[in-house]
Amino acid sequence: MQRLLDRINSPKDLKALSVEQLRQLAQEVRQEIIATTSHHGGHLASSLGAVEIILAIHYVFNTPRDKIIFDVGHQTYAHKLITGRRESFKTLRNLGGLSGFPNREESEYDCFTTGHASTSISAIAGIACARDLAGEKFKTVAVIGDGSMTGGLAFEALNHVGHIKKDLIVVLNDNEMAISPSVGALSLYLSRLITASSYNRFKGDVEYVLKRIPAIGSTLFETAKRIQKSAASLLKPGSLFEELGFKYVGPVDGHDLDVLIETLRKITAFQIPILFHVLTKKGKGYEYAEAQPSSFHGIRAFDIETGEPLPPPADSPNGPSYSDIFGKHMVQLAEHNPKLVAITAAMAEGTGLIEFAKKFPDRLFDVGIAEQHAVTFAAGLASQGLHPVVAVYSTFLQRAYDQICHDVCLQNLPVVFAIDRAGIVGRDGPTHHGVFDLSYLRGLPNVAILSPTSGPELRAMLEWAVKQSRPVAIRYPRGSPSSATSNLQMTPITLGLPEMLREGDDIAVVALGSMVDVALEAAEELAHEGISVAVVNARFAKPLDERFYCHLTERVKGIVSIEDGVAAGGFGSGLLELILKIKPEKGVGFKILGFPDKFIEHGPRPVLLRKYGLDVAGVADAARKLLGARAETHSHET
Ligand SMILES: Cc1ncc(C[n+]2csc(CCOP(=O)(O)OP(=O)(O)O)c2C)c(N)n1
CATH class of the missing domain: 3.40.50.970 (Thiamin diphosphate (ThDP)-binding fold, Pyr/PP domains)
Structure with missing residues (x-):
């Protein structure tokens, strides 16, 4: 039987479905998310928890005209699947494939790039203000988790929005978890809201029962009401958000599509800030993720049947991280x-x-x-x-x-x-x-x-x-x-002082942290070509020991620095500043190996290091070029 999902090429196709069909679609979306993340890992539990919220939002609103921003953006796999990216979904998180987060460059449905927490309310507020200045009409929605709501930026945004009273909706996706259970007073407050709503329901039931007791029922009910009056005022739902200038709606079951759709339809009529409190289960629909939401928050490739993570690739170091x-x-x-x-x-x-x-x-x-x-x-x-x-x-x-x-x-x-x-x-x-x-x-x-x-x-x-x-x-x-x-002998740590790991007098490779083993391997390779390479474990990116580096520049013809970071303003550029300052007698060639001045795409770490020349071949190549350039200068001089 053809899946409903295969007919969804854009959110417009959703609108032709009944709510019953949406429920089936939610199941299919979940299966697709589980299958894909089992290959390359990803943010599974959060994405499973947000499926109905995402379907309901796209069902009610008209994206991409209406703007939806997902906080952190790690929960958006369902959004990707129904916004024209179903076919490419299997490339999720691969080099050249779909990003694991919303990305403006990837789709018009991703109206704001996210990855870090607590940005959504500020960003949607900016969009709402821009809309009003331009005299346009569309809806703006931020979807934010209870964990991300604890960030200062989110509080700053609530404070501002409550004051400017813009037409925007904040959907608070409350699963009582960040990566671990949520912490803090806000989290306690949200739990009280949930309890209060059960209390309100419970109150209705009590009233019904008490009032039906012959003769004393009404009196009993009045007494019970008086006793509970103060508690009830304390439990007035959403008063914190109401005081901040939002209309509070909820809490509702975030997996109940009927309720979500009906409530979203109702609140679109308002043109004020609304906080819609929605309760979800992290990992919903996959037993292992429901049982261990923290482990399945961000998971590497795993076996769907057992929920067990697969062993890491053979070429990556194992052992404790x-x-x-x-x-x-x-x-x-x-x-x-x-x-x-x-x-x-x-x-x-x-x-x-x-x-x-x-x-x-x-x-x-x-x-x-x-x-x-x-x-x-x-x-x-x-x-x-x-x-x-x-x-x-x-x-x-x-x-x-x-x-x-x-x-x-x-x-x-x-x-x-x-x-x-x-x-x-x-x-x-x-x-x-x-x-x-x-x-x-x-x-x-x-x-x-x-x-x-x-x-x-x-x-x-x-x-x-x-x-x-x-x-x-x-x-x-x-x-x-x-x-x-890990097996190298180690000298004690002294402020600023590097460690000489291998002597050599043609080139010195000064490597920081994880790049040291790359440098050692490159030195070995170059030794076979008759190039003598010193390898320095820099240890410190700051301060740099002037005497050590002064001495080094006197001994070699060129220095290659290598770091797992952007070259601009990083370790290598600090070393170069020092060398310029100490002005070695003997001119020395210098090459900084680091990432270029651009944002680096997603993909497996070893692949990206190779692509940007931060591997053995990259170091060896830089060393050869430095020596070659120097030999050329000398032959011109003589
Ligand atoms: C500024 C920042 N700090 C930390 C993180 C790492 N992080 C990613 S998701 C997450 C938990 C988010 O919890 P919540 O917003 O409740 O979403 P849930 O995953 O529970 O759906 C954390 C801490 C981040 N993305 N950004």
Whole structure:
């Protein structure tokens, strides 16, 4: 039998379906999402939870004229499937294929590119204001999860929208989960709203029963009403949002298409800010994802029958990931250091802090999806003599730039930033690649920036970092350290000092963090061609030890720097600045290997590193070219 889904080429085709058929379509969409994510991984649980919301919105509104923005955008697989991307859906998250997030360049139905949390209400407010200035007429809808609602940006937007009273709808998709269960006072408030709505229903039932008791029924009911009066006013649904200037509607079952469609139809008649509270189940419709929504939030390829993740590709290093090594070592350090505390912005799993949270619940602060607050909060802790470690993904730390600058670096407070997912992350793409941290941190005074090349080195750096009286950032990539570097002998960490791993006098490859094993392999390859290559494990992107690098420039004919980040303003450019400053007697060629000045697309990490020349061939090629150019200059001179 032909699937309904195969007839849906645009949301217009939805409108010809009955609600009963929409229910069938929801099942087909779910199957397609599960099948596709089982191949290349993806954000499964959130996408499964949002299927009915997405179908109902496209059923009621007229996209792309009406504008829908999905917060984070990780829940939009159903949206992609019904907006003309069904055929290409199997390419999801592949190099050159569909993005895992909404992307303006990909479809006219993606009216705003997302990936980071809490942006949707601000963006839709901007669109609503632009619409009104242009005198146009269309509807604007933001779909935001309860987790993303905890971000400061979302609160700022609510505050603004409630004041300007624009015609817009915020659909609050409440599954009581971010990646882990949602935290914070807002989450408690939302739970109370849900309880209050059951209370209101319960109240109706009680009234019905009591009033039917002969003679005393009405009196009993009046007494019960008086007792509960104060509680009832406390439980007035949505009063927080109402006070902020929104009309609160809900909560309703976010998997009930009849209710969703009927309510959305009703609220389109209003031309004021509306908050539509919808309750969903994360992972809905796939038993393993429903049972373990956190594990299925972002999952790699898995077996549909068992729900078990498939082994990682043979060419990627296995063993514990950097996040696991970090998390484990944090526990060990905390056992001996009562001042050590950890902070996460709703990413305890991803950053490896679950064990720490279990062992030291009062020393782990999960602040919600609130990176800005996380950093200034850590600064507050540090100002009182604690040793805070903020564990955060590189890309999400971008949001806290002023907090790092103004609250941590300016006061020279000893906050440690454990920057996970630094460098190319792979299939999540440009919204998630952690390629900017070296550049955005390097210009800030006081901070020391390090990057380990192995598990033991990460441990040593962490130990060193928590003893410093200044801000320290340690950046490490997604995945596991390579076994080649994990077995190297290690010298102690000393501020600014690199480690000479291999002597050589033609070219020096100065590599940062995960690029060290690439440099070692390239040196080996070049040795077979008679080119003698020194390999330096930079360890520090800042500060750089002047004596060490001065000496190095005197010994080689050229230097190649390599980093897993953008070349502009990064580690290599810092090294070049230093070399220009120390003005070596002997001119030395210099080549910076890093990502070019553009947003890097999504695709598997090794493929992207290769594409941008951050692999063995890229290093060897750069070294040969430097030597060749030098030989040419010399032959012209003689
Ligand atoms: C600024 C920022 N911090 C962290 C993340 C990582 N992240 C992606 S989805 C997510 C949870 C979102 O929860 P919610 O909005 O409730 O959506 P759900 O997945 O539960 O549907 C987090 C923390 C992010 N995308 N952006």
